[in-house]
Amino acid sequence: MSQHMTCRCVSDAALPNHHQKNLRKQGENQMRSNLRVLLTIVPTLLALETGVVQARHGHHGPVRPVQVTDADYYDNGAPDTTKVQLGKLLFFDKILSGNRNISCATCHHALTDTGDGLSLPAGEGSRGLGVTRDTGDGDDAIHERVPRNAPPVFNLGAREFRRMFHDGRVEVDTSQPSGFLTPTGDDFPLDLENVLAAQAMFPVTSTTEMAGQTGENPVSDAAAGGDVVTVWALLAERLQALQDYVDLFKNAFPDVKRAEDITFAHAANAIAAFEAAAWRADDSPFDRFLRGERGAMSWAALRGMRLFYGKAGCARCHSGPFQTDHDFHAIGMPQIGPGKGHNSSGYEDGREDFGREAVTGDRLDRFRFRTPSLRNVALTGPWGHDGAYNHLRAVIEHHLDPWTALDDYDQGQAVLPSREDLDAQDFVVMDDPVRVNTIAEAVELAPQRLTDRQVDDLLDFLEALTDPASLDLRDDVPAEVPSGLPMHD
Numbered sequence: 001m002s003q004h005m006t007c008r009c010v011s012d013a014a015l016p017n018h019h020q021k022n023l024r025k026q027g028e029n030q031m032r033s034n035l036r037v038l039l040t041i042v043p044t045l046l047a048l049e050t051g052v053v054q055a056r057h058g059h060h061g062p063v064r065p066v067q068v069t070d071a072d073y074y075d076n077g078a079p080d081t082t083k084v085q086l087g088k089l090l091f092f093d094k095i096l097s098g099n100r101n102i103s104c105a106t107c108h109h110a111l112t113d114t115g116d117g118l119s120l121p122a123g124e125g126s127r128g129l130g131v132t133r134d135t136g137d138g139d140d141a142i143h144e145r146v147p148r149n150a151p152p153v154f155n156l157g158a159r160e161f162r163r164m165f166h167d168g169r170v171e172v173d174t175s176q177p178s179g180f181l182t183p184t185g186d187d188f189p190l191d192l193e194n195v196l197a198a199q200a201m202f203p204v205t206s207t208t209e210m211a212g213q214t215g216e217n218p219v220s221d222a223a224a225g226g227d228v229v230t231v232w233a234l235l236a237e238r239l240q241a242l243q244d245y246v247d248l249f250k251n252a253f254p255d256v257k258r259a260e261d262i263t264f265a266h267a268a269n270a271i272a273a274f275e276a277a278a279w280r281a282d283d284s285p286f287d288r289f290l291r292g293e294r295g296a297m298s299w300a301a302l303r304g305m306r307l308f309y310g311k312a313g314c315a316r317c318h319s320g321p322f323q324t325d326h327d328f329h330a331i332g333m334p335q336i337g338p339g340k341g342h343n344s345s346g347y348e349d350g351r352e353d354f355g356r357e358a359v360t361g362d363r364l365d366r367f368r369f370r371t372p373s374l375r376n377v378a379l380t381g382p383w384g385h386d387g388a389y390n391h392l393r394a395v396i397e398h399h400l401d402p403w404t405a406l407d408d409y410d411q412g413q414a415v416l417p418s419r420e421d422l423d424a425q426d427f428v429v430m431d432d433p434v435r436v437n438t439i440a441e442a443v444e445l446a447p448q449r450l451t452d453r454q455v456d457d458l459l460d461f462l463e464a465l466t467d468p469a470s471l472d473l474r475d476d477v478p479a480e481v482p483s484g485l486p487m488h489d
Contacts, residue, residue: 087274098212098219110473119387149387157276164199197272232264281467304461323374332402
């Protein structure tokens with residue numbers, strides 16, 4: 001037996017007194033550490049048990065994490081299966097794009113966690129899936145990057161999601177004839193079943209995302225001219241011409257008796273049913289903890305939860321069952337990409353993105369964007385309205401000190417397929433101190449100080465918001481689609 005092995009067999013009684021004292025001291029220190037953890041966590045456990053966690057730092061009133069149930073979702077969590085199956089095929093079918101070369105799934109794929117893994121999508125004209133996607137070539141190459149990050153689709157079938165897109169430009173509004181406030185006004189159809197379906201009406205009308213460029217096809221010409229009604233009609237005609245789709249629509253919708261009855265609103269309703277059914281994610285360790293499984297979360301995640309609902313102030317905005325207040329806030333996210341055509345005083349290049357202001361016209365809404373849900377957040381990077389951050393820890397650190405984060409922003413975090421002319425646009429705003437300062441001046445967050453250990457704990461809590469069922473979504477991808485168009489991107 002080696003000397004090392006022999007020493008391990010010596011009893012404590014055989015050790016010199018000073019070694020025994022060291023061992024006792026180490027044991028006492030460990031006990032004190034464990035006690036501190038218990039004293040830290042137990043109040044939070046008790047508070048959550050009664051449904052109340054009092055958030056600090058300016059949050060008025062209690063935060064009430066509650067269990068998510070079927071009743072929180074459209075159709076009580078059980079949408080019609082024929083509609084879901086139709087929506088699944090439509091979601092992955094390139095027939096809904098002007099040039100038949102891109103689908104909804106291209107930027108919201110099951111294999112890329114319902115996003116695309118890029119900071120900014122490469123839309124119509126590009127090739128490849130996720131981070132392998134390029135910018136296309138020749139006449140078919142993309143003209144610009146999509147200006148905003150492709151948001152994940154998890155849990156959007158929950159009734160509390162009443163606003164869609166980063167700027168909330170599609171939202172429930174019962175004063176409107178359609179029941180929704182959208183950029184199309186009175187041209188919007190009257191038979192959309194929910195706001196998720198209303199959202200599905202719009203990507204096909206974007207020349208950058210799905211429609212194509214002027215002169216390439218009738219859909220793109222209508223889209224370029226702002227004639228969204230014609231875009232929807234032309235796409236519906238494509239579906240009407242395929243008997244497999246006609247049969248599927250008849251089975252899914254009682255009001256579809258013949259091919260000519262199919263509208264794009266039917267397609268949007270089916271797509272929404274699929275998204276709501278396939279990408280519900282509410283069985284995370286956090287959910288199981290709320291249901292009474294006290295061992296569901298690690299001690300580190302529990303400490304992170306206490307920070308989230310307390311000292312760190314996260315729950316001021318990331319509140320409710322899905323960790324979002326569905327409101328709009330200016331948090332000073334770095335601005336990358338082509339922008340949305342907006343300009344601060346003295347500029348004319350359109351590289352800025354004013355966020356909610358472009359919807360409301362209110363100057364106070366400049367640089368405000370919708371609070372994202374944090375369910376499955378560990379899976380859905382890059383993060384931010386423009387995907388500026390590729391590391392979740394960096395996002396947390398940005399929230400703690402947006403001003404320093406803006407000044408120190410690492411442009412290497414942007415995940416973008418390279419092309420010289422596009423690269424030249426990507427950091428125009430971030431390379432301009434005046435524009436960066438303008439973004440910083442709008443920040444609404446109060447600075448917070450957390451230790452590295454506390455940030456680690458917050459990360460553990462965010463990881464605990466991941467539903468294990470969302471880790472493998474391969475079954476959500478059909479083997480083929482009725483149009484016969486290729487499934488690969």
